[in-house]
Amino acid sequence: MSGTMQSRENVALEIRGLRIDVAESGADIVDEVDLTIRRGEVLGLVGESGSGKTTIGLAVLGHARRGVAIHGGTVRIGDRDLNGLDAKELRSVRGKLVSYVPQDPGTALNPALRIGKQILEVLETHGFGANQAEREARVVEVLSEVMLPGVPEFLRRYPHQLSGGQQQRVGLAMAFACRPAVIVLDEPTTGLDVSTQTHVLQTIRDLAARHGVAALYVTHDLAVVATLADQVAVMYAGRVVEQGSTADIFANPAHPYTRYLVAAAPEMDGDRQMVGLVGRAPSPGKRPVGCAFALRCELATEECVAEFPGVTDVGTDRPHQVRCVHAFGVPDRTALRVASTARVVRESEVALSIRHVDAGYSGTNVVHDVSFDIQRGECVALVGESGSGKSTLSRSIGGLHREWTGEIVLDGAPLEKSSRNRPVAQRLSIQYVFQNPYSSLHPRRSVADSIARPLAIAGVDARDAAIEVDRMLERVSLSSAYGSRYPDQLSGGERQRVAIARALVSKPHMLICDEVTSALDVLVQAAIIELLVDLQRDLGLAMLFVTHNLPLVRSIAQRVAVMSDGKIVELGDTAETLQHPREEYTKRLLADTPVIPTFSNN
Amino acid sequence: MAGAPYWGASATAASSTFMGIFKLIVRRVLLGVVTLLVVSFAVFALTNLLGDPVHRMLGRGALPEVVKAKRAELGLDRPFFTRYFEWLKGLMTGDPGNSFSNGSPVMDIVGDRIKNSLFLMFVASMVSIPLSLFIGARAALRRDKTFDRVTSNQMLIFAAMPEFVVGAFLTVLLATNVWHVFPATSRIRPGQPPWSDWKGVILPAITLTLAVTPHVSRTMRAAMIEVLESDYVEMARLKGLPERAVLWRHAFPNAVGPTLQVIALNIAYLAGGVVVVESLFNYRGIGIALRDAIPVANAPIVQFIAMFIATIYVVCNLLADLGAILVTPRLRTRLQ
Amino acid sequence: MSAEKPAGVWRSSLRLWRTRIGIALVLLLVGVAIVGPWVAKFSPSEFAGTPNTRHVPGTWLGTDYLGQDVVSRFLHGGRSILWMASVSTLLGFVFGAAIGLIAAYNRGRLDDVLMRGMDILLAFPQLLLALVALTTIGPEPWLIITIVAFTTMPRIARITRGAAVPVVERDFIGAAEALGESRFRIITKELLPNVTGPLLVEANLRLTYSIATIAGLGFLGFAAEVNAADWGQMVQENRTALTVAPWGTLLPAFAIALLTVGTGLIADGVSRTVAGVDRGRPDA
Ligand code: SF4
Secondary structure (H helix, E strand, O other), X not given: OOOOOOOOOOEEEEEEEEEEEEOOOOOEEXXXXXXXXXXXXXXXXEOOXXXXXXXXXXXXXXXXXXXXXXXXXXXXXXXXEHHHOOHHHHHHHEOOOEEEEOOOHHHHOOOOOOHHHHHHHHHHHOOOOOOHHHHHHHHHHHHHXXXXXXXXXXXXXXXXXXXXXXXXXXXXXXXXXXXXXXXXXXXXXXXXXXHHHHHHHHHHHHHHHHHOOEEEEXXXXXXXXXXXXXXXXEEEOOEEEEEEEHHHHHHOOOOHHHHHHXXXXXXXXXXXXOOOOOOOOOOOOOOXXXXXXXXXXXOOOHXXXXXXXXXXXXXXXXXXXXXXXXXXXXXXXXXXXXXXXXXXXOOOOEEEEEEEEEEEEXXXXXXXXXXXXXXXXOEEEEEOOOOOOHHHHHHHHHOOOOOEEEEEEEOOEEOOOOHHHOOHXXXXXXXEEOOOOOOOOOOOOOHHHHHHHHHHHHOOOHHHHHHHHHHHHHHOOOOHHHHHOOHHHOOHHHHHHHHHHHHHOOOOOEEEEEOOOOOOOHHHHHHHHHHHHHHHHHHOOEEEEEEOOHHHHHHXXXXXXXXXXXXEEEEEEHHHHHHOOOOHHHHHHHHHOOOOOOOOOO | OOOOOOOOOOOOOOHHHHHHHHHHHHHHHHHHHXXXXXXXXXXXXXXXXXXXXXXXXXXXXXXXXXXXXXXXXXXXXXXXXXXXXXXXXXXXXXXXXXXXXXXXXXXXXXXXXXXXXXXXXXXXXXXHHHHHHHHHHHHHHOOOOHHHHHHHHHHXXXXXXXXXXXXXXXXXXXXXXXXXXXXXXXXXXXXXXXXXXXXXXXXXXXXXXXXXXXXXXXXXHXXXXXXXXXXXXXXXXXXXOOHHHHHHHHHHXXXXXXXXXXXXXXXXXXXXXXXXXXXXXXXXXXXXXXXXXXXXXXXXXHHHHHHHHHHHHHHHHHHHHHHHHHHXXXXXXXXX | OOOOOOOOHHHHHOOOHHHHHHHHHHHHHHHHHHHHHHHOOOOOOOEOOOOOOOOOOOOXXXXXXXXXXXXXXXXXXXXXXXXXXXXXXXHHHHHHHHHHHHHHHHOHHHHHHHHHHHHHHHHOOHHHHHHHHHHHHOOOHHHHHHHHHHHHHHHHHHHHHHHHHHHHXXXXXXXXXXOOOOHHHHXXXXXXXXXXXXXXHHHHHHHHHXXXXXXXXXXXXXXXXXXXXXXXXXXXXXXXXXXXOOHHHHHHHHHHHHHXXXXXXXXXXXXXXXXXXXXXXXXX
């Protein structure tokens, strides 16, 4: 839907009217997609899981997964329309003219082939260079471009002998090997630690700019897009609902959905609460004729549901296109952000005290001499990269990990290592919420039964328990009708609410939240954080909030403990620590964490 | 700092895992040896329960002195454990003892039969392994298409029916009532190689092939489907590789690993399955030897055949483990 | 939104034609085995006419090698196979599943010991030991059942453990542990309900093999009751007379084939259902 007015010069990728269907039912996965990327430009394609962004990314290579069919439209690279090519022609284009960087290089690299061979075979297939010697030289060259050593010893490695960051660099090398015109990157930094992510993003930006490659960067992470992309396209339920320059999208989000997205993104500075949004996007086959966002939109009117809104350009000097009936009627995004309510008054009473804890696996320690307290009514965030030992520590407190020494004291009484050896009252007063709500609920047990289980252990009789369960469901903003449902009938956010209800039903003093939002989309994440903040305040809970997501900490914790290599390197007031970190490690972590920069509101 | 080369240092500590994988192999071998020892004891104890062969040989009216002499001659008068350990020692030094019925060395009687049975197993494996790899791979590629549906239903039926029923149907179909192309029974004469009556090998071989092919092809199909749906096969396609390279370089090698285990299990199964099939077709192998030896309590023969089958099983499993290590770089690189 | 319990694997598998055909076949043969002895014209060892004759007055499909009525023996010959196969499978299933679940949940040393034990059992030349034991002790039903149960158990244990290990790793098990639930309760209430699918498949497969094994023992001359009719034994007895009196072999062979194919079809139907069942993953 972009730029007929603009010069077509330098356009590397042009998508027009792309529609992709579920092959069997013909339901649209994405429809009416128009995108344009120029040489050397990065377009960030943003959307929640299920919005169809990966489907579009693959369609740029003329590929549709099993059960999915490209229905119509054009995908033009240079002077070729990929949708008009047969299988053989497509093969000659893939990897050469347009290439792909997968989400998880750990599974996308062939475990049985040496990485040198995996890069070389792209060059061989497409007849790069005049002879084998040139191709081998190119392998070394492209490896150095992605900052990997091109030495034989490295080329002979298998994927499993590389770190996650190295694997992703090999993925990049494969993609850049033939010097393509267009490159599709599908959330290439998802599984990586922030420092590695920063390096990989830097490499992507440099290579795209240096070689004039047009990059389509598919992601759910607004902060990454804000730092990397020149243009942004926002997807909702299979349509591009807003696109424009990165500055415009972040400074003046025009579509209500985008506005929510921006408002839900955690921020490192400022003292605003994140705002979430309930509900979920309709899936293919269940989409309305009108605006798919109408059910969740506060501005929705009759007009919105009558037919799908057309394109409105709200840009002043450059295109900024929105598919919303009330595109001009959207208030400033900051209005959505609620100033954080007065924080909980921290009581001086200690709820949990961790003293000289070492923990590890079969003799190897991953947590070294950790000591800190959590007051009643206080939330302490435990932040660290993967392998920092934060999970081991939290699992030790929860009684799930037994190999530790030292002392953990809850309400004045020391905790046994295994939860099974702890007295019932103690077990119930320390509760754990897990990272992945798709795995933490018994799939064959109803929601009510799952929530009622701690009460049964506490010896509450069934009738009182049922009342309590209903009350708890209301408390986490699910109606009591949810009680009879089963986990597979719930969305990720709803499941996490159930898990929280189960944790809180026994009125614990201490709640451990282990990466509870990392499996969720950003709007859902914000809503869960809102809920946790409310609950913590109302119930006076002590909370340990474990996360790798530094900006998130700002919205929930009063104090933050930064963990690295099994040690607490810094512990202090959240705002203070994030703004004026004392330790080198914290400074580096903060520097590597992508944040949405302030875009001037022109 | 972003400009500095990113020389990752992880995963280079491969040499320390060398001992791990070496230990693994030693452990597997030891486990195999322990298994064989347990089996040998069970076999020896059970065959001793078969009853006293002396009475059967000499008849009920035999004089006690004669019986005693015979028992001494066969070594049956010594304590159980002495005999067990002697037998075990014999087995390991290649002397499994002498037949009770005529005193000739077990190897003279069974050697031939083992060759015949091994030949039958060899023929069945040589047909069924490539066949089932082919069927499995093709069914995975043509998933839910006609070839897949037809073969998977056929395989299901063959997998369910016992060999002797399949063999009986084959006999009706190919050897007696319907057509008469192959003999219903095999006639290998003593001292002759099994291929001297090659027509007689065909029906037993087909029966065994039909017993084994479904399992291997099903495993291959499942492994292949998993591999075809993997990210790296999608990636190979997105790199523009020709379909040939996608299948043979990227998919097939990764599907064979998991299938090896099942192939080994099935070869081991063949070693047991021959007993029934040989009996059905009167094929002169260990099955027939066993059938003749059990009723007369000819323990040395039964013991030797039992140990033969158990050994095949253990060796096949060991080879499958080693094979899996060889075709899986994740395991193999630790060996270097 | 419906608030039904996710339909059990078994019930959803009934939607597949292969499962229904399988059940029909099994019911048919179970019916024959149960009702057969009452409707049979002759007793199993009654002389009906000239041996090995295709057309004998008073018989449908002729006589066998001893001049007994083929149809009557067929009607009598299913019971022993069916009940012994069912009981031995059930025994092997119960012990195997228990061992598999315990191994999967406890991991570590207990897992090692249990599963290595199962491996050793698997390495036994079982058919052979069965032959020796049956020759020594005699073809007693309890012995046949024990032997077949012992061949079933390690396989069920392996499958159960394999299916349970990924479940053990899911967080709801951790949630139950954090609540301090007992091991027994975790194994029976948290673990077991989540492996029923693969277990059901394996149970049906094992039943198929138990039937085949017991019929095979009959074929090798180890039917539980020597003079009574037994489908496996009938194939053995009459196969030399295939050309003149084929039904003595064919009728029991068909019975065994249909029965095993029936249980095989059920196993396949269930396994297809299990493969398609929602694993609780979000659609990407
Ligand atoms: S079109 Fe209407 S419903 Fe859709 S986003 Fe705009 S205002 Fe909301």
